[in-house]
Amino acid sequence: xxxxxxxYTRVTDVFWPFSGMADIDPYVLRxxxxxxxxxxxxxxxxxxxLGMDLEDPCNKGYIDSAVEWIASKSFINNPGxxxxxxxxxxxxxxxxxxxxxxxxx
Numbered sequence: 001x002x003x004x005x006x007x008y009t010r011v012t013d014v015f016w017p018f019s020g021m022a023d024i025d026p027y028v029l030r031x032x033x034x035x036x037x038x039x040x041x042x043x044x045x046x047x048x049x050l051g052m053d054l055e056d057p058c059n060k061g062y063i064d065s066a067v068e069w070i071a072s073k074s075f076i077n078n079p080g081x082x083x084x085x086x087x088x089x090x091x092x093x094x095x096x097x098x099x100x101x102x103x104x105x
Contacts, residue, residue, distance in 0.1 A: 008088045014089065038055045041053075046067065073099075075098075
């Protein structure tokens with residue numbers, strides 16, 4: 001990923017060798033990534049109170065389960081992508097919610 005003329009490494013890429021995902025069929029992994037992108041986009045909109053636009057209705061079960069779980073949480077607005085300029089790393093969290101006096105990633 002590029003920013004201000006620098007190339008940043010995604011945190012996900014750093015963790016990849018330790019994830020165990022290298023052994024998963026690339027087709028299966030690609031489908032899971034697409035499903036995850038669809039579900040995350042819909043849930044981000046839901047948390048922000050913007051409604052939900054789910055691209056693939058096959059993902060409704062994931063959404064229904066997450067909405068039930070989210071109901072008991074107090075999410076804060078997603079701060080967006082983080083950029084670490086010295087190490088040239090970047091990453092974006094899926095969500096942050098308040099639990100008692102702490103924030104949970």
